Every structure is written in structure tokens, then in C-alpha cells.
Amino acid sequence: MMEAATAAGLDDGALSAFVEMVLGEDLGAGDATSNATIPPDMRFSAVLAARQPIVVAGLELAAAFFRRLDPAVEIEFVAKDGEAVDAGTPILRLAGLARPMLAAERSALNTLQHLSGIATVTREYADAIAGTGCILLDTRKTIPGLRVIEKYAARMGGAQNHRMRLDDGILIKDNHIAARGGVAATVAAAKAANTGLEVQVEVDTVDQIEPALKAGADRLLCDNMDLATLREAVRVVAGRVPIEASGGVRLNTIRDIALTGVTYVSVGRITQSSPAADIGLDYSPTAA
Numbered sequence: 001m002m003e004a005a006t007a008a009g010l011d012d013g014a015l016s017a018f019v020e021m022v023l024g025e026d027l028g029a030g031d032a033t034s035n036a037t038i039p040p041d042m043r044f045s046a047v048l049a050a051r052q053p054i055v056v057a058g059l060e061l062a063a064a065f066f067r068r069l070d071p072a073v074e075i076e077f078v079a080k081d082g083e084a085v086d087a088g089t090p091i092l093r094l095a096g097l098a099r100p101m102l103a104a105e106r107s108a109l110n111t112l113q114h115l116s117g118i119a120t121v122t123r124e125y126a127d128a129i130a131g132t133g134c135i136l137l138d139t140r141k142t143i144p145g146l147r148v149i150e151k152y153a154a155r156m157g158g159a160q161n162h163r164m165r166l167d168d169g170i171l172i173k174d175n176h177i178a179a180r181g182g183v184a185a186t187v188a189a190a191k192a193a194n195t196g197l198e199v200q201v202e203v204d205t206v207d208q209i210e211p212a213l214k215a216g217a218d219r220l221l222c223d224n225m226d227l228a229t230l231r232e233a234v235r236v237v238a239g240r241v242p243i244e245a246s247g248g249v250r251l252n253t254i255r256d257i258a259l260t261g262v263t264y265v266s267v268g269r270i271t272q273s274s275p276a277a278d279i280g281l282d283y284s285p286t287a288a
Helices: 003-007 012-027 032-037 059-069 098-128 147-157 174-180 183-192 206-214 227-237 254-258
Strands: 043-050 074-077 090-097 135-137 170-172 199-203 219-223 243-246 264-266 279-286
Touching (some): 012 059, 012 098, 059 074, 059 090, 098 254, 098 279, 170 183, 183 199, 199 206, 206 227, 227 254, 254 264
Parallel strands (some): 135 264, 170 199, 199 219
Antiparallel strands (some): 043 090
């Protein structure tokens, strides 16, 4: 099992299942075009290269598609996940049978472009708050079925993962509060459940902070607060618990948010709507 995929939370079984699912979706009964036009013994060399400045993520996953269809394929990792590269930089080289290489191409590229796109945008946000002491978080706003690898890409870009699943922590939001009848009562109920999990509570106003803390909240999520309100929230909390700012964060606003003194800023758009990175794959025939 590749270290990078393991670090992403994809064990051997999960990696194999992911590769089979994606290839099955794309191949059907097989690559009709390549099988009709390419001799079975023809060999290709190939280079995957960035066509724009990117942060690389997903190289091992991309390689797994080529290995699945040609176990003897030769693969050279020129770059590594988490590395920033310029346009024109080779990141992966391949040599092997042409038919399986062509059949695996789209699955490998789709995965690599998607994850590198997330890592690239995440790095922009992380760089924007560099030196502030504030930590960038991702969210659960991910494409269904891709959460593990998308959050891996966010890590490669410089974010810290927050709540992979609903059982990773208690996050009390406005709907929970409305159903229970107030911040204090909802936090108290969560603490009384004795789950052993951190209890975080979303607050929309500064007035909700003291009731939340008195009830035992371990962490606050300040939702859609303007800068002045965030600064007041930081003053009121006075370091008693970590504070996360969330809601509508943009690249041009995140640094000002971080400078209010919050501990974390979470950004849903890094996994929800990052554009795919532009990565190309160029072939050349080689001797059989």
C-alpha cells in the first residue's frame, strides 16, 4: 500500500474498491477505440505535467489506475504530493503497454486534477493567513463518496482536517439549539451524554457565548459574524476555549478574519468548489 494513500485514510481495500469503481464507470466492457486501433504489444512512454502553477495531490492514486490495468507499468514520481510546481513541470513519468495506459488515462487524470485543484486552492487560503497564528480548517462539504481523498488533498494544501464524520465530534448548530430550546440547554444535554467527544457549539451572537461556556462548551464556532463582532467574541472568550470563524469566508477576507484573534477559520469552498487543476498527459511510442 502506498504511504500517501494510507495517510489519506485509504487502506488497501478502500484503494482497490475506489480504483475498481472509477474504472468500471469509465471502461464498461473495455476501451473500444484503443482495442480497435492500437496493436496489443505497442508500448508508450508518457509524461504527466502541470499546465499551470499547482500544488500536487493524488499522485499515488493516479498511479494506481495505471498499475491496475498494467501491473508491469514503469512509474517514476517526479514530484510529490504537497509540492508546489510551476507550469510545464513534469510530475509523473510512465512507460508500459499502450492499450492499458490509454484506458486508465481519464480515470487517473480526473482524480489527479480534482485533488490537485483542491490542494492548489487550499494553499492559497493557507498562504493568505500565514504568520497570523490562525489555523485553516476544511469542512464536511465534500462530494459524496470522495470525502477521504478530498480531505487528504486539503491537508496537502495546508489545511487541518476537521470532523471526517459525524461521530468525530459534537457540533451543536442552530437547528439543534432551536429544537432543544436554547444554547445552554443544548450544550448541557450534550455534556450530560458523556460521549467523551469535544462539544463545539455554533453561536450567532456574542450574547450566546457566556451561556454556552457556563454550560461546558469546549469550543465555539462563530457563524457569519462581521469583523467587529468577531473581535468582541474573542475579547469575551478571553482564551477560555478555542474559537472557529466560519461562514462566507473568501480569499480576500480570510486574513482580516484571522487577524481578529480567532483560533481557526473554516472554509467549505476548498473542497466544495475548487476548480480542477490543469494537468496534461503526453504520449510517445517506444520500441516493443
